[in-house]
Amino acid sequence: MAKRAFTIIAALLVAAAVVVPVVAVLWRGGGLGSLSAADWSALRFTVWQAFWSATISVLLAIPVARALARRAFWGRSVLISVMGAPFILPVIVAVLGLLSVFGGKGIINLALEQLNLHQMNIYGPHGVVIAHVFFNLPLAVRLILQGWLAIPSERFQVAASLSASVFWLLEWPMLKRIIPGAFAVIFVICLGSFAVALTLGGGPRATTVELAIYQAFKFDFDLAKAASLAVIQLLLGGVAGLIALFLTQGDFLGAGLDRVVQRWDGSAWVDGLWISCAALFLLLPLGAVVVAGLPGILSLPDSIWPATLRSLAIAITAAVLTIVLALPLATRAGEIASLFGISVSGLVLGTGMFLLLQPFVRPQDIALPVTLLVNVLMSLPFVLRIIRPGIENAQSDFGRLGQALGLEGWALWRIVYLPRLRKPLGFAAGLTAALAMGDLGVITLFSRPGEGTLPLFMYQLMGAYQMKAAYAAALLLVTLSLALFWVFDRAGRTHADI
Amino acid sequence: MRNYLLTVAGLLFANAALAQTPVLTVYAPDYFGSEWGPGPSIEVAFEKRCGCDLEYQTGDLLPRLLLEGSRTEADVAIGFNTDVMKRARETGLFAPHAVDTSALTLPLQWHDDTFVPFNYSHVAFIYDNTKTQGFDSFEALLNAPDDLRIVIQDPRSSISGLALVLWVNAVYGEKAEEAWARLAPKIVTVTKGWSEAYGLFTDGEADVVLSYTTSPAYHIIAEEDLTKSAAIFEEGHYFIVESAAKLASTDKPELAHQFMEFILTEEFQTMIPTTNWSFPAALSEDKWPEGFQQLPMPEDVLFYSEDEAAALRETAIEAWRSALSQ
Numbered sequence: 054m055a056k057r058a059f060t061i062i063a064a065l066l067v068a069a070a071v072v073v074p075v076v077a078v079l080w081r082g083g084g085l086g087s088l089s090a091a092d093w094s095a096l097r098f099t100v101w102q103a104f105w106s107a108t109i110s111v112l113l114a115i116p117v118a119r120a121l122a123r124r125a126f127w128g129r130s131v132l133i134s135v136m137g138a139p140f141i142l143p144v145i146v147a148v149l150g151l152l153s154v155f156g157g158k159g160i161i162n163l164a165l166e167q168l169n170l171h172q173m174n175i176y177g178p179h180g181v182v183i184a185h186v187f188f189n190l191p192l193a194v195r196l197i198l199q200g201w202l203a204i205p206s207e208r209f210q211v212a213a214s215l216s217a218s219v220f221w222l223l224e225w226p227m228l229k230r231i232i233p234g235a236f237a238v239i240f241v242i243c244l245g246s247f248a249v250a251l252t253l254g255g256g257p258r259a260t261t262v263e264l265a266i267y268q269a270f271k272f273d274f275d276l277a278k279a280a281s282l283a284v285i286q287l288l289l290g291g292v293a294g295l296i297a298l299f300l301t302q303g304d305f306l307g308a309g310l311d312r313v314v315q316r317w318d319g320s321a322w323v324d325g326l327w328i329s330c331a332a333l334f335l336l337l338p339l340g341a342v343v344v345a346g347l348p349g350i351l352s353l354p355d356s357i358w359p360a361t362l363r364s365l366a367i368a369i370t371a372a373v374l375t376i377v378l379a380l381p382l383a384t385r386a387g388e389i390a391s392l393f394g395i396s397v398s399g400l401v402l403g404t405g406m407f408l409l410l411q412p413f414v415r416p417q418d419i420a421l422p423v424t425l426l427v428n429v430l431m432s433l434p435f436v437l438r439i440i441r442p443g444i445e446n447a448q449s450d451f452g453r454l455g456q457a458l459g460l461e462g463w464a465l466w467r468i469v470y471l472p473r474l475r476k477p478l479g480f481a482a483g484l485t486a487a488l489a490m491g492d493l494g495v496i497t498l499f500s501r502p503g504e505g506t507l508p509l510f511m512y513q514l515m516g517a518y519q520m521k522a523a524y525a526a527a528l529l530l531v532t533l534s535l536a537l538f539w540v541f542d543r544a545g546r547t548h549a550d551i
Numbered sequence: 552m553r554n555y556l557l558t559v560a561g562l563l564f565a566n567a568a569l570a571q572t573p574v575l576t577v578y579a580p581d582y583f584g585s586e587w588g589p590g591p592s593i594e595v596a597f598e599k600r601c602g603c604d605l606e607y608q609t610g611d612l613l614p615r616l617l618l619e620g621s622r623t624e625a626d627v628a629i630g631f632n633t634d635v636m637k638r639a640r641e642t643g644l645f646a647p648h649a650v651d652t653s654a655l656t657l658p659l660q661w662h663d664d665t666f667v668p669f670n671y672s673h674v675a676f677i678y679d680n681t682k683t684q685g686f687d688s689f690e691a692l693l694n695a696p697d698d699l700r701i702v703i704q705d706p707r708s709s710i711s712g713l714a715l716v717l718w719v720n721a722v723y724g725e726k727a728e729e730a731w732a733r734l735a736p737k738i739v740t741v742t743k744g745w746s747e748a749y750g751l752f753t754d755g756e757a758d759v760v761l762s763y764t765t766s767p768a769y770h771i772i773a774e775e776d777l778t779k780s781a782a783i784f785e786e787g788h789y790f791i792v793e794s795a796a797k798l799a800s801t802d803k804p805e806l807a808h809q810f811m812e813f814i815l816t817e818e819f820q821t822m823i824p825t826t827n828w829s830f831p832a833a834l835s836e837d838k839w840p841e842g843f844q845q846l847p848m849p850e851d852v853l854f855y856s857e858d859e860a861a862a863l864r865e866t867a868i869e870a871w872r873s874a875l876s877q
Contacts, residue, residue, distance in 0.1 A: 081618075091872075149750050156756045157700055157739060176740050248743040251705060256741045256875045260707075264743075268707040274617055274638065345754075356586055407618060415624070417608050502584035502591075502607050509581075515746040517587035518769045518828065520753045 059381035074405020082276030103243035106185030114193030120324035122201035141487040150338035176255030200231040237297035283401040290396020346528025349521040364507040371489035394430035432485040479545015483538035584609040589826035629795035637857035646799040666794035672763040673788035675781040702757035716867040718789035731874030772842040787851030
């Protein structure tokens with residue numbers, strides 16, 4: 054029962070950390086504001102694009118994850134790591150990278166021009182979806198791949214000896230359990246899109262709720278309206294979470310002896326094609342980011358290093374804190390509570406925290422801890438999505454055995470569960486660290502000059518016309534994020550591939 | 552325990568020592584206080600004069616001041632754009648500046664007892680003069696072939712984007728929506744802020760970008776690149792000014808006043824062009840850096856008073872929105 058109490062406390066903490074700031078903004082704004090017709094159409098577009106972005110990300114991720122699960126080839130693990138990069142790129146850099154491939158003067162259109170073919174136009178609702186798939190396909194692939202790798206090899210042997218369909222017997226039940234959660238997380242991330250949706254959407258038709266919040270804050274200073282929109286975001290996030298839980302079903306596939314899976318099914322050609330397409334789609338824009346960043350890398354100012362160190366410290370601390378908080382939260386209720394964290398605008402969250410803390414401390418003195426807290430809240434849903442299936446498997450497979458052996462509490466976790474969770478925990482910690490590293494976050498709301506983070510540094514360079522240096526800073530940022538991700542992810546996988 | 556007491560005593564003593572140097576707290580936008588903005592050199596210059604410690608706090612100026620109200624620590628706030636000045640004035644948080652503004656060299660008459668302007672620019676379309684032909688009027692831009700690729704900023708999230716819709720309104724009035732409809736096919740996309748749009752332009756994704764008349768100066772001075780030009784329109788250009796104000800609640804009124812006066816001195820003004828990449832508000836043209844002196848200047852300056860702009864804003868944005876949503 055002690056575990057139950059932990060869960061409740063952790064869930065309440067998370068909910069409070071999100072809801073209280075929103076309430077603070079509401080209170081200061083004097084209640085809910087009314088929404089205009091333009092706000093409602095922004096809301097419709099927001100939900101529409103989030104739905105399609107999540108649907109397509111997940112649908113495309115299924116064949117890619119399956120191909121990665123059943124093929125072994127040289128460089129596979131590096132490819133899986135690097136393919137995750139779009140998810141952790143700073144938005145502005147990712148957009149410029151995407152457009153240097155898909156834009157009017159991008160690689161694809163240059164090739165089409167050479168071939169005298171009709172040019173493609175990326176700008177429009179389809180562009181918004183393509184960009185969001187670019188960002189979220191890596192996450193979807195990793196979540197689903199993890200489900201595939203968790204199917205015990207003994208099960209495949211049984212399927213083989215029965216000549217049964219691997220898909221219906223093993224893969225479909227696994228997908229039914231993984232997909233709703235993956236969809237919900239991506240849907241909620243896309244609800245918060247603003248700069249990407251606007252730029253790729255080509256204009257005011259692609260107006261999202263987040264843009265309306267930004268406008269309400271920066272131009273109209275209409276806190277009531279900003280808070281109302283944040284409440285809508287909360288509701289949407291909550292509903293998405295509930296629907297996902299309702300749809301999540303499928304059986305556990307039972308325990309195995311962790312033997313290496315030997316696959317015989319599927320066409321190597323088809324799998325190869327899926328992997329190549331996904332790799333091209335994700336890596337070409339990334340290549341553009343690298344090419345743009347290299348020329349300026351040696352002339353970066355020295356002042357970038359303190360900012361880099363601050364970002365690294367935030368990233369590592371965020372990873373540790375998130376994991377500590379996630380272990381007790383890895384339940385249904387915990388997952389819903391955590392979805393609130395990414396559904397609310399960072400702007401509202403930051404302003405709410407500012408309002409709450411301002412009577413007690415100078416906001417700029419706690420800019421870094423607040424940034425850290427917001428990063429933890431934002432990463433929790435991913436982390437829970439990553440570790441929950443593993444925890445449930447471990448509990449259903451080994452919980453009784455552990456009890457029979459008289460193991461409980463910390464000993465049960467240390468001896469039985471944690472070793473089985475190394476992979477998801479490593480991946481989750483890596484993802485959190487990388488996300489925190491790249492997040493501009495609430496630091497823009499209140500800080501002191503010379504105390505910024507690496508992403509802030511990059512945005513400042515851009516604002517000062519120094520595009521070349523900004524791209525170099527972005528390259529440094531991506532490289533360090535990926536390195537952090539790789540170190541954590543690798544630490545989880547070492548000795549786990551028994 | 553004794554060590555602890557010593558530490559506490561040390562901290563107290565340090566605070567007492569610090570307290571002898573008064574601190575002037577200046578709120579400023581992030582770009583102003585950043586390493587590349589004018590903030591750091593202004594800090595050094597002012598500290599030499601005042602025997603005080605100037606401390607910037609950066610972030611969104613007006614939202615933060617509105618949240619803090621009269622409890623704010625700020626003594627001075629610098630970096631208000633024309634579009635937020637009305638809202639800022641209405642808060643009643645600021646005191647009259649009492650600075651002699653006769654030295655101003657703005658292209659139009661400026662009288663304001665609260666805000667002291669420190670730099671200005673005009674919105675303009677920037678293009679690469681080796682690839683694109685220039686435009687000498689708004690009409691010429693509207694008549695350009697539809698395969699011209701223009702990127703602008705969103706008037707709902709960006710200052711320059713808002714200045715553009717006011718500009719179109721000033722030039723075309725009733726026919727603003729029609730003008731937008733003619734421009735729409737050439738607008739590749741709309742971005743959240745200036746940086747994204749300018750990045751798309753320097754990356755070659757756009758031929759023309761909405762920026763400022765002063766943007767080419769950066770390329771001329773910092774990169775020795777003469778290929779970027781601002782198209783100067785005969786209908787005139789919309790004007791943006793940035794200003795500073797003194798907080799009424801300041802507990803260091805003399806120091807704050809001294810800073811306000813410092814803004815219009817030659818020392819302050821000469822730092823502006825190559826750090827904020829805009830025209831100084833009180834400096835004769837012969838004292839500008841050479842790259843700035845070369846810049847072509849608009850003959851006419853278009854500007855709405857803050858009350859006019861506030862009244863027009865919604866209509867002007869709506870004309871933009873409906874024409875670009877077709």
